Amino acid sequence: MQAEQSIVVDPESPGGINSPHGLILFDGVCVLCSRGCRFVSKRDRRGYFRFVPIQLAEGRPLAEQLGIDPDHPDSFAFLANGQAYVKSEAVLRIARELPRWQWTSVFQFVPRVIRDAIYDLVARNRYRWFGRRDACILPNSDRSWPS
Numbered sequence: 001m002q003a004e005q006s007i008v009v010d011p012e013s014p015g016g017i018n019s020p021h022g023l024i025l026f027d028g029v030c031v032l033c034s035r036g037c038r039f040v041s042k043r044d045r046r047g048y049f050r051f052v053p054i055q056l057a058e059g060r061p062l063a064e065q066l067g068i069d070p071d072h073p074d075s076f077a078f079l080a081n082g083q084a085y086v087k088s089e090a091v092l093r094i095a096r097e098l099p100r101w102q103w104t105s106v107f108q109f110v111p112r113v114i115r116d117a118i119y120d121l122v123a124r125n126r127y128r129w130f131g132r133r134d135a136c137i138l139p140n141s142d143r144s145w146p147s
Contacts, residue, residue, distance in 0.1 A: 014050035015079025021050050022080040022097060024090075025062050027073045028053025028136030032126045043098045053136040074123055087123075088115035 010016050015023035024040065027033040037051050052059040060070040066077050066084055078090040085093045089112065095104040107115065122129075 011082070014052075015082075015084070017082035019081075020048070022048055022078060022094075023050045023052060023062075024094065025052050025054055025059055025066075025068075025077040025079065027076060028055050028059075029133045030073075030126055030130070031133060032122075032130040033076060034133070035130075040094060040098065043101070045099060048097055049094075055136050074120070087119045088112065091119070 011018040013019055013023075014021040024037060026037055040049055041051070052062070054060065054063045054068060054070050054073045054076070062077070062079070062084075063070045063073065066075075066086060068075055068077065068086070075086045076090060078085045078093050080093065088107075092104060092107055092115075095101040
């Protein structure tokens, strides 16, 4: 799985080439992933981000295009302007869009192989360290996240 790749998505859909929104494709049963999305949503003053769990019908085909197994996801993805980013590159691209988090771009200087190794370590242990839900968690219609 490459850090950046083109993806086939409706150009007007979030993450598409003509969309003003970025799309975060995340593991909806992972507590760490859901908390990460809540963190992003609270800081997203422009309303830029949209969120789709990998396990749901609209997330599964996108995940599969990116080589992510929807039944056993090992990464999440960020789609923007028709490009998809995974693992540590997705994290850094998302942070770049958040006010007061652009400083994290300094981590671009760390080789991706090292960043992704750390990402993979956390990803392999995330259910054990942070927990897992029985069902996907989604933001409410007002983009707020349940506790």
